[in-house]
Amino acid sequence: MPSDPNVSYTVLRANSVHTHEAEIKKSRFLALLKRVDSEAAARAFIAETKAQYRDARHHCSAFLIGPTRETGRSSDDGEPSGTAGMPMMQALSAHKVPSQRDQQFQGDLSDICAVVVRWFGGVKLGAGGLVRAYSGSVAAALETAPLRTRMRSRSLTVRLAHADAGRVEDDVRTAGFTVLPTRYEADAAVLTLAVPDRELDVRHALDTVTSLTAGQYIPRPGSVDWHDIPLR
CATH class of the missing domain: 3.30.70.120 (Alpha-Beta Plaits)
Structure with missing residues (x-):
């Protein structure tokens, strides 16, 4: 039966940061995923990531919190509006575990913060390229993430x-x-x-x-x- 958000939903394993890195047209994209239980915890993780990778040009982010995803925010962090944070949010919202795919249920991933760090490589990707790069980075990280x-x-x-x-x-x-x-x-x-x-x-x-x-x-x-x- 479909999951009931009042009883269960999908989360990332606690106490770890899961990463995925890719190079796209000379730009380096590092996606980081972390379990969070509040907006304050999500913003703290974003701040920590910015401090750790301060040499990067962009630190775009998205997070979802709560059994019914009642809290969600995203940031393009200097990328053209709508090309980074919202595509990342959509990747989080759309992710399904194998059983949900097999039974054509909706995804229910929550309590998660994603940050994608970009080091610009000198080649512009265009709006469509940025959307694919940011959403794809999150989606790729989720495919190997330890979920519960x-x-x-x-x-x-x-x-x-x-x-x-x-x-x-x-x-x-x-x-x-x-x-x-x-x-x-x-x-x-x-x-x-x-x-x-x-x-x-x-x-x-x-x-x-x-x-x-x-x-x-x-x-x-x-x-x-x-x-x-x-x-x-």
Whole structure:
């Protein structure tokens, strides 16, 4: 089913900067992507990039923030109006992970800031060439970027006997659920599932775990939080 922005969307892996570099008609283009959680964080990354590559002529940028992409900004940073920042924004908005392409769903990438640094090589690219260079740099970087699903999750905890923990965890993973790191206490192993925070998903998880353990262990619904999980 299509992703629900109130429950999940696609993000870049945290705590890293992903890059892609290309030369186009003697100009050097360096695209940098970073996970951000606020406009202030995006602007800080843009400022850091400008300081790091101060010898470049342009530092064009675009960012999208929030599950529904409620915040978005772009900058041409001296390039002709509409030839850099907005094409970069469109590349971010249009990106789809493989499962979205296969099922013809819309992309939902967010919480991301892109900066494309340009060192002018002496050959003018023209408006069309600039649009292709800036949007293409972002699109190329995204193709190899480490992406994750950001999911609003309801935690379900199951207290297990130590002897049963490995088997039950394997069964739950095989059933397709996201399992967070198991916590081992003196008298029990605490298995935690992260389930999409929708009533049907929570009920399905409760019923499945109860069935897998033949009613021996009953999950307990817990708090709601956002978690990064591998793409599916």
